Amino acid sequence: MFSIRSLLAPRLTVHAHCDIPCGIYDPNAAKVASDTVAKMVEKIDAAAQGAWQRGPDAMTHQNNLVRSIAVKEEHAQICKRELLILWTDYFKPEHLEKYPQLHETFWKAAKLCSKNKQSVDAQAAADLQAAVKEISDIFWATKQAA
Amino acid sequence: MEPTLREGDWLVAVAPWRRPRAGDLVVLRDPRDARRLLVKRVRAVRADGACEVAGDEPARSTDSRAFGPVPPGEVVAWVAFRYAPLGRIGRVR
Numbered sequence: 001m002f003s004i005r006s007l008l009a010p011r012l013t014v015h016a017h018c019d020i021p022c023g024i025y026d027p028n029a030a031k032v033a034s035d036t037v038a039k040m041v042e043k044i045d046a047a048a049q050g051a052w053q054r055g056p057d058a059m060t061h062q063n064n065l066v067r068s069i070a071v072k073e074e075h076a077q078i079c080k081r082e083l084l085i086l087w088t089d090y091f092k093p094e095h096l097e098k099y100p101q102l103h104e105t106f107w108k109a110a111k112l113c114s115k116n117k118q119s120v121d122a123q124a125a126a127d128l129q130a131a132v133k134e135i136s137d138i139f140w141a142t143k144q145a146a
Numbered sequence: 147m148e149p150t151l152r153e154g155d156w157l158v159a160v161a162p163w164r165r166p167r168a169g170d171l172v173v174l175r176d177p178r179d180a181r182r183l184l185v186k187r188v189r190a191v192r193a194d195g196a197c198e199v200a201g202d203e204p205a206r207s208t209d210s211r212a213f214g215p216v217p218p219g220e221v222v223a224w225v226a227f228r229y230a231p232l233g234r235i236g237r238v239r
Contacts, residue, residue, distance in 0.1 A: 008230070010156050014173050014185040016147040016201060094205045142205065 025090040027136035033079035034132045037116050038125035040072035045120070073117055079128065080113035086139065095142050105134055147185055150202045150238065156230035157185075157238065159223035166197050166221050171238060173223040174199065177213045185225060197221060 047068055050061035087106040096102050109131035115124045150171065151157070159173050166172055166188045174197075176182035186199035186209055196215035201207025210216065228238050 008156070012183060014157070014159075014183040015176070016151060016153075016185050016207070092205050093211070145205075 025086060025139070027082075027086060027132065027139045030079050030082035030086070030132045031129075031136060033075040033082060034125075034128045036075040037072050037079065038122070038129055040068045040075070041116075041120055041122050041125045043068040044072065045122075069120075072120075076113045076116045076128075079132070080110055083109050083113070083132070083135065086135065090139070091142075095138075098142075098145075099138050102138065105131065105138070109135060147187075147202050147207075150187075151185060151225075151228075152234075154231075155228050155234065157225050158227040158229060159225050161223055162221060165195065166191055166218060169239075171225040172197070172199070172221045173225060174216050175220045175222060177216060177220065183222070188221075 044065060047061055047065035050057060053061070083106060087110075091102060099105075109128065112124060112128040112131055115121070116128055162172075168188055168190050170188045172186060172188055174184050174186060176184050184199075186207075187202055188197045189200045189210070190198045192198065192215055195218045197218065198210040198215050200209040200211070225238050228234055228236060
């Protein structure tokens with residue numbers, strides 16, 4: 001049984017978009033990752049207080065310390081990856097014309113991801129959160145314009 | 147290709163009867179994957195006949211800026227007419 005619709009429907013599909021539909025980009029993934037890095041810096045500071053004490057909880061503190069460091073490392077890397085996806089795949093030359101500081105902003109943000117891996121630094125974590133916020137604001141401004 | 151075309155539009159495309167010109171809305175084989183068909187607007191035709199194509203919404207289009215100019219033989223049809231949805235029936239340019 002053919003419906004009228006299937007008789008009338010086009011035989012071929014043409015695409016106007018790239019391999020994956022546009023519009024799935026979202027700076028929120030980078031935000032969550034940068035927030036996680038900041039949270040882990042807090043937890044590392046707290047765990048480090050107890051990790052060097054002797055006593056029944058020493059192993060627990062050490063475990064928490066190592067886990068927090070591992071999660072910080074992982075999420076700094078996730079943050080960098082998510083930023084690079086936005087930078088290289090989402091943003092286009094038209095955006096750069098309107099936001100000439102875009103490359104500089106991304107470059108600094110990516111550097112901050114590395115800095116947060118290398119150090120346990122609340123200021124560096126806050127700087128990364130601010131950089132991701134700036135990129136996020138530009139992203140949503142371009143979405144408004146589109 | 148918004149606002150000219152929207153996802154789900156039903157279109158009539160006709161076989162090319164002349165060389166592409168700037169401004170034409172064309173169906174072409176995706177240079178990155180010949181099994182896929184793309185719909186784009188010809189932005190310029192180069193001296194060698196290759197077409198530079200672009201989406202109507204440059205900030206959200208993958209086109210000749212990404213895959214380069216398209217040889218004229220890859221342009222397989224012209225978009226002429228939209229027959230659905232009902233409210234948007236008509237000639238497409």
